[in-house]
Amino acid sequence: MTEKHHIVSYSTLIGVWIALMILTIITVAVSRIHLGAANIWAALGIASCKSGLVIAFFMHMKYEGRLLRWCLFIALVTLAIFIGLTFFDVLYR
Amino acid sequence: MSHTPHKDYAGAKFGMWLFLFTELILFGGLFILYAVYLSRYPHEFARAGLELNVVFGTVNTLVLLTSSLSVALAITAIQRGQRQLCLGMIGFTVACALLFLINKYFEWSAKIGHGIYPNSPHLKEMPAGESVFFGLYYITTGLHGLHVLIGATLLVWVFFRVRSGRTNQDDFIVLENAGLYWHLVDLIWIFLFPLYYLLL
C-alpha cells in the first residue's frame, strides 16, 4: 500500500545546507569577539537555529503531524527541567 | 485472520523518533555536567578550550553537516525512484563519517601526544577546572564518535538493502530511519562544537 509521502526537493535541501554552512561561519566568527558571558548564549542560540533547520528539513519535522512535534517538545522540556532543577543546587551553594 | 506482514510506516518512524529522544537524553546527561562545571570554572574552561584545534573542529562540523545533506538527498532520491543517485549519496555519507573519524583520530593522537588525556600527569598539574574540561571532552567526543561509527555501520547495511532492492521507492522506512539516526549524530555535534571548540 503506497501512502502519499511528502518529498523534500533537492533544491530545498541544498538551500538548507548553505544556510547551515553560513551559520557555522557566523558562529566561529562570533566566538572570536569577546562578549563575556554572552558568548555562550550566542553560541547556543546559533546552534539552536542550526539544529532547528536540521530537524525541520533534513529530519522532515516541518511536514510531520502534531504528535511527533509534541513528543519532541516533551523530550526537550524534560532535558531543560533536568538542567534547570540541578542549577537550583549548583548556583546557590 | 489473514496474515499480511505487519508494515506500519508511521509507527516505525514514531518508534525511531522515540529512540532518538533516548539518545538526546543520554548525551543530555553530559551536557548537564558541562553546564554545571562551566558555571563553576568559566575561566578554566575558556583556557582549556583554547587547547582544542578550531580548524579540526570546524572541518568536522562542515563534514557532518554535509553528510546530513547527502543522506537527506538519498531519501529524496529513493522517493523519486533514482536508485543509483540514492546509493551514491549513501556512499558519500559513509565516506564523510570515515573522514570525521579519521580527523578525530588525528586530533586525539595530538592531544594524547601532548599529555592531555584522562588521569595524565600533565592534567593533574593543570588547574582543576581544565582537567574537568578535558575529562568531559574525551567522554563526550568519545561517545559521539562511537555513535558516528554505529551510524556509519547502519548506513552501510542500508546501502546493501537499497542495492538489492529490498529497500525501494515503495518501502524506504529503513533508509529514512537510518537517516534520522544520522541526523541525530549531526545534531549532537552541532552543540558539542561551539561548547568545546569555540569557548573564549
Next chain:
Amino acid sequence: MSHATENANAYHSFLENTGERTGILSWILSTDHKRIGLLYLYSVTLFFMVGVILGLLIRLELIAPGVTLFGGQTYNAIFTLHGVIMIFLFIIPGIPGAFGNLVLPIQIGAEDVAFPRLNLFSWWLYLIGAALALVAMFTGGGPPDTGWTFYVPFSTRTTTNVSLAVFAVFILGFSSILTGLNFLTTVHRLRAPGMTWGRLPLFVWSLYATAWVQVLATPILGITLVLIIAERLLGTGLFDPAKGGDPIMYQHLFWIYSHPAVYIMVLPGMGIVSDIIPVFARKPCFGYKAIAISSLAIAGAGSLVWGHHMFTSGMSDTAVLVFSLLTFIVAIPSAIKIFNWVATLYKGSISLDPPILFALAFILLFAIGGLTGLVLGAAATDIHVHDTYFVVGHFHYTMFGGTGMAFFAALHYWLPKYYGRMYNKKVATYAWVFIFIGFNVLYMSMKIVGLKGMPRRYYDYLPEFQNLNVVATVGSWILAIGLIIMFVNLWRGIRHGEKVGPNPWGGATLEWTTPSPPPTENFLEEPVVTHGPYDFKGAGIL
C-alpha cells in the same frame, strides 16, 4: 451451531506449538507477545525468589547485633545484591515485561505489539544483563559492596566488581527503554476500531505513562553508569574533588533517573489495581478520567523531585526547599487514585477473591508507604530519618506493599486467563493472610526502629535496637511462608487446576472476550469496541 463448536475447537492456544520450531527454541525465539510475557514472568519470578532469599539472609544477620552469620564485607555485598536484583531484575522489568506483554496488546484489541522482534530483543537483553550481573557476583573482586546506589567516591575506589555490575545494569536499562518505546508505539498505532483513548483500560493508561518515563529517564541512568566506568577505568575524575569534580553531581545524575524509576515501578501496579477493583466491586470505575490523567501527572511530577534523596548531601538550601515543595505536589495525583479506588468500592458488590485481596492490600500498604514518604519529603524531618531504617521501611511499603502486592494480584487475576486453569482460591487466601501479617510485622518494625535511630546498611547495631530487629526477622519468616504457599498454589493451579472459560471473573475488558488460553492471534475475529472498559452492562455481563 456445530459451526460454532467447530470454531471453538479449531483454535490453537498460544501455548501449543504450530510452527516449525519445537521445544525451548519455540519459546526463546518467539516473537509472540504472550510467550515473551511468560518468558519475562518466569525470569522475574526467579530473580524475585533470589532477592527474597538474600533478604532473608539479611534479616538472619540482623537478628542479633555484631557478627551473627557473616561480617561487614559480606553483609555489604548481600544488601547490594538484594537491592540490585530486586530493583533491576524484578520490580522495574516485572509488571511491564510480564503483564504488559501478556495483556496490553489484547486489551487494545491488537494482534501483537508494534515491534515484535524488538520485544524479543528486550527480553534477551534482560537475560544478558542478568547473566552479567551473576558473573559480577562470582568473579574477580567479588560482588559489589556499594549499595544499589553506587555512590561515589566508594564506587570508584572499591576493588569489587563495580564496573561489570554497572555494565549489567546498563544493558538492563536498555531493555527497559526498548520495552517502553514498543508500548508507546503500540498504544498510539495499534488500537482496534472503536478503542478510543477514552476507552482504554486503566492498566493500559498506566503502562503508557510508565513507558514515557522509561524512555525519557532511563538514558540518564545509562550515562551515569558509563561515567562510573570511565571514572574507574580511565580516572576521568568528574566526580572527584581532587580533580575538580563534584560528588554531588553523581547523586544528581543518579537520582534524576532513580526517582522517576520508582514511578516506573509503581504506576503499572496502580494500573492493575484500577483494573481489578471495578471487576470485583461489580461497579464501573469511579473517576476514570482522573485516574488516567493522574497516571500522566505522576509520571510528569515524579520527574521533578529527585533532590529529595539528597537533602543531607551538601546540596544548596535553595535546592532543598525547591525539591521539598515539589515532592509534596507529587503526592496529590497518587492520593487522587486512592480516593477514586475507595469511591469505586463504596456501595459496590464486593467479592473477596484473591485478586482483590491483593489489590486491597496494595491500597492500604501503598497509602502507608506514601504517607511515610511525606515525612521523608519534608526536609526538616528527613534530616532525622535519612539513611535510617525508616527509609527502608518506607520504600518496602511502597515497592513491596505497593508494586509487589500488585504483581501478586496480577498473578491471581490473569494467570487463569493465560493458562486456562484456576488455582485453589482458599489456599490463595491463606497465603494472603500470611503475607499480609508477615509483611506488616517485618516492615512496621523497621519504621519504628528507624525513628529510634537505627541506621541502614549496617550489619551491627546498638543493643537497644535488638528487640525490634528480632520481631522484624520473625516477620520475614511469616512472610516467606506466605510466599511459598502462594507460589506453590499458583504453580499447581496452572498445571492441574480446573479449566476455566473466557471470563471467570466477569471483566469487561477485551482480554475476557477471547478464549482461555488465548489463541496465537489473540482474537478469533478482529474486535470492534463499542463500550468502555468497566461498562459491565454494555459488555452484557451485568
